[in-house]
Amino acid sequence: MKFEMRIYTFINGKFVGKDIYGNKYYIHCRGALRNGREMRWVIYNGLVEASKIPPNWHHWLHHVTDDVPDGNDSCRFAWQKKHVPNLTGTLYAYRPQGHLLKAGKRDKATGDYEAWTPD
Numbered sequence: 001m002k003f004e005m006r007i008y009t010f011i012n013g014k015f016v017g018k019d020i021y022g023n024k025y026y027i028h029c030r031g032a033l034r035n036g037r038e039m040r041w042v043i044y045n046g047l048v049e050a051s052k053i054p055p056n057w058h059h060w061l062h063h064v065t066d067d068v069p070d071g072n073d074s075c076r077f078a079w080q081k082k083h084v085p086n087l088t089g090t091l092y093a094y095r096p097q098g099h100l101l102k103a104g105k106r107d108k109a110t111g112d113y114e115a116w117t118p119d
Contacts, residue, residue: 005043009026009041009043012028012029012030012032013026013027013028013029013041014026014027014028014029016068017057017068017069017070019053019054019057019069020054021045021052021054021085022045022046023042023043023044023045023052023053023057024042024043024045025040025041025042025043025057025060025061025068026040026041026042026043027039027040028040037063040060040061040063041061042057042061049085049086051085051086052085054069054083055083056069057069
């Protein structure tokens with residue numbers, strides 16, 4: 001995080017909550033408005049990665065709801081899964097069959113493809 005943002009948050013920020021990843025959420029303590037809405041922002045814990053924001057906090061940040069989440073990232077419905085940050089570039093990233101980092105082997109084409117050749 002930039003030094004200027006730390007100073008701005010220290011002077012103008014009012015802490016409202018923290019999520020399960022340690023990200024901290026703030027509103028402008030003097031009621032400053034941007035486009036007619038109160039200013040809200042997040043200070044990331046560690047790497048700045050937008051996918052580390054859980055859905056309930058994302059809704060609050062983007063003014064979908066005015067209710068501040070309780071920090072408990074529990075799923076509200078039985079069909080919901082726990083939030084997982086973006087895994088691209090990590091060891092846990094999805095790699096389809098035939099990917100070079102996954103043995104590089106895939107099934108042969110089944111013959112339903114005909115390559116185009118110019119006349």
